[in-house]
Amino acid sequence: MAGALLELDRVTKRFGRVVIADDLSLAVAAGDTVGVVGPNGAGKTSLFGLISGDLAPDAGQVVFDGAPVTRLDAAARCRLGIGRTYQVPRPFGDMTVFENVLVAAQQGGGLRRRASYAAAAWALEATAMTRQANVPAGRLGLLQRKRLEIARAVASHPRLLLLDEVAGGLTDPEVAQLVGIVRAFNAEGMAVVWIEHVVRALTAVVDRLICLAGGVFVGDGDPAAVLADPRVREVFLGNDVTRGLDGSPHPDEAVGSDR
Numbered sequence: 001m002a003g004a005l006l007e008l009d010r011v012t013k014r015f016g017r018v019v020i021a022d023d024l025s026l027a028v029a030a031g032d033t034v035g036v037v038g039p040n041g042a043g044k045t046s047l048f049g050l051i052s053g054d055l056a057p058d059a060g061q062v063v064f065d066g067a068p069v070t071r072l073d074a075a076a077r078c079r080l081g082i083g084r085t086y087q088v089p090r091p092f093g094d095m096t097v098f099e100n101v102l103v104a105a106q107q108g109g110g111l112r113r114r115a116s117y118a119a120a121a122w123a124l125e126a127t128a129m130t131r132q133a134n135v136p137a138g139r140l141g142l143l144q145r146k147r148l149e150i151a152r153a154v155a156s157h158p159r160l161l162l163l164d165e166v167a168g169g170l171t172d173p174e175v176a177q178l179v180g181i182v183r184a185f186n187a188e189g190m191a192v193v194w195i196e197h198v199v200r201a202l203t204a205v206v207d208r209l210i211c212l213a214g215g216v217f218v219g220d221g222d223p224a225a226v227l228a229d230p231r232v233r234e235v236f237l238g239n240d241v242t243r244g245l246d247g248s249p250h251p252d253e254a255v256g257s258d259r
């Protein structure tokens with residue numbers, strides 16, 4: 001796709017005999033909002049690894065802003081403008097919230113002292129975490145840990161924000177706040193690709209939904225159409241995610257509910 005911000009060009013990745021990306025091609029334009037769903041173990045997080053540079057593909061190319069980044073590591077891709085959250089946040093527990101975000105701005109974003117302080121302050125404000133700035137990260141509850149994870153991902157002012165299951169375990173009002181935060185980043189021009197089992201959170205934000213299963217995309221397009229697609233519903237059969245597709249809570253939403 002001409003002018004795409006992110007392109008995967010025939011990317012393949014195997015773990016032993018498991019093919020988690022099978023000749024996948026994908027284009028995301030600047031400012032796009034894309035949701036990613038799929039059964040457990042479908043390879044969604046691995047897809048993020050291939051985009052962020054945490055995983056190297058066995059074949060194919062990853063192109064960001066028109067330049068191949070396939071051989072660049074995660075730190076280099078972060079500096080180019082790819083920010084991501086991790087499904088299991090691992091903040092530095094003894095460091096304060098502000099220090100955690102500052103490290104992300106400096107190490108991830110490559111920002112120098114003054115710019116990094118401004119970026120960290122902005123990221124905390126944007127994620128409604130300013131009041132927790134001086135709290136040790138290890139003392140945060142689930143909602144605040146998720147927000148800190150997002151603050152760390154945006155501290156480098158990415159052009160592409162990859163969110164990996166940031167809504168799981170949150171209450172409805174907390175999900176609504178999170179949706180507002182993600183929309184605001186998109187309104188500032190960040191493209192958002194969001195893996196989420198909490199489908200009602202996704203559909204409140206994304207214009208496009210992709211379903212990944214068996215290493216291939218079985219659905220890609222208008223969210224309502226993808227969710228209604230018999231092929232998409234088929235891949236969820238026997239996996240309670242169908243409940244999530246209907247808008248009711250998915251069992252995985254309980255994951256991490258250690259608030």
Ligand SMILES: Nc1ncnc2c1ncn2[C@@H]1O[C@H](COP(=O)(O)OP(=O)(O)OP(=O)(O)O)[C@@H](O)[C@H]1O
Binds near residue numbers: 041044045046047
């Ligand atoms: N580094 C790795 N080495 C070997 N196998 C891996 C590795 N990372 C992931 N896998 C396997 O690849 C498959 C896809 O995992 P992945 O975490 O990408 O799926 P997912 O769709 O994000 O799952 P979930 O919805 O449960 O988070 C799984 O079978 C997983 O066990």
